[in-house]
Amino acid sequence: MRANRWFTPWLLVLPALVWLVAFSLWPSINTVRLSFTNASPLGGVSRWVGLQNFETLLADPQVWEALLNSVIYMAICLPLLTVLPLLMAVLVQQKLPGIAFFRTAYYTPVIASAVVVGLIWNWILDDRGVINEMVQSLGIAQGSIPFLTDRWLLLFSAISLTVWKGLGYYMIIFLAALGNVGKELHEAAALDGAGSVRRFWSVTMPGVRGTLTLVGILVCVSALRVFSELYILTNGTGGPGGQDNSLVMLIQQYARGFTGNLGYASALSLLLFAVTLIPMLALARMNSKADR
Secondary structure, eight states: OOTTOTTHHHHHHHHHHHHHIIIIIHHHHHHHHHTTBOOOTTOSOOOBOTTHHHHHHHTOHHHHHHHHHHHHHHHHHHHHHHHHHHHHHHHHTSOOTTHHHHHHHHHHHHHSOHHHHHHHHHHHHSTTSHHHHHHHHTTSOSSOOOTTTSHHHHHHHHHHHHHHHHHHHHHHHHHHHHTTSOHHHHHHHHHTTOOHHHHIIIIIHHHTHHHHHHHHHHHHHHHHTOOHHHHHHTTTSOSGGGTTOOHHHHHHHHHOSTTOOHHHHHHHHHHHHHHHHHHHHHHHHHHHHHHO
8 A cells, every 4th residue: 555645644634623623613613503593402493583692682781791891801811911921931031049949839820720729719708718807807897808799809809810820821931932032132232231121121022022912812812711710709600690790601601501592602602702803803913013
């Protein structure tokens, strides 16, 4: 058997193609199809409803509230999870005694289970948790601070959890990018009299600009798709009156159970896809303009 037959390359990529079609392409196409029906989780005969799901979506105040929460989540996470990990990467890149310990410490939250971390934060932020006990014992506040019962405090607590857990992950990405910035460029800038701050802006930042765009896109996508943090901190309720739902939590609520509405949940999924696409395209365009 000759090794250069035309179908040999296709045989090699066939498993990956099957996986891609079965678990990525077909579910995406099926989601679009379901968004125009009133399909239910148990299957059966689904009726074509046209644009009815999208009309209901636009008039649903819960959707706009969840969208606002998701956008706020992204707007706060984006600068924090791009600037702070870069500064941390610059710091731990230094060859100092014991720096390996700090690298490990910063990365530890990343490998921890999101559920375990969420439960720990739930325990810390509870009305009888560590922070409230400490605040009351020091006499800073008379009553408990409603970290988990106030709409905005709950949202910002979830954002803090996301930022804390994601810092180490994006720090590693920036560390890899900093390794590609030539040391000779820093040495040349230092010989020209540039200080550490000037070298950071004139040498480091241009060298990691592409990575900044990549990290920005990853942060935007993960922030708009946030689920675990809000779900655990709200015990699956979406906060007081469901005011802290994210779009993903809303999709899960409409799709679950025997009486769920898969059609409406699919329409919400398409909305989430459209909203996620906007910052991705914006960041990519900004990066392409900077390269010109």
